[in-house]
Amino acid sequence: MGKASSAAIVSEIGDIEQLDSHIKLESYGGISPDTRGSAGKITTKGVTKIRNPHLSHCIRICSLHS
Numbered sequence: 001m002g003k004a005s006s007a008a009i010v011s012e013i014g015d016i017e018q019l020d021s022h023i024k025l026e027s028y029g030g031i032s033p034d035t036r037g038s039a040g041k042i043t044t045k046g047v048t049k050i051r052n053p054h055l056s057h058c059i060r061i062c063s064l065h066s
Contacts, residue, residue, distance in 0.1 A: 001062050009062075012055040030056035 019025045026032040030051025035044050 005058060005062050008058045009055065012052055012058065028052055029059055031059060
């Protein structure tokens, strides 16, 4: 990850204190699994669609070049 990618990620996250846990950061970045549960049965439907699109894109680009 280069300086430009790091700066983009930091600027998109903003104040890290607004996110209480790594789970909230994953969700904000759009990399957490979309799970649903009912009657003791849990299903996973890929990744969440509610996310910061700029942060999500930057994370994907960084993962492709690593």
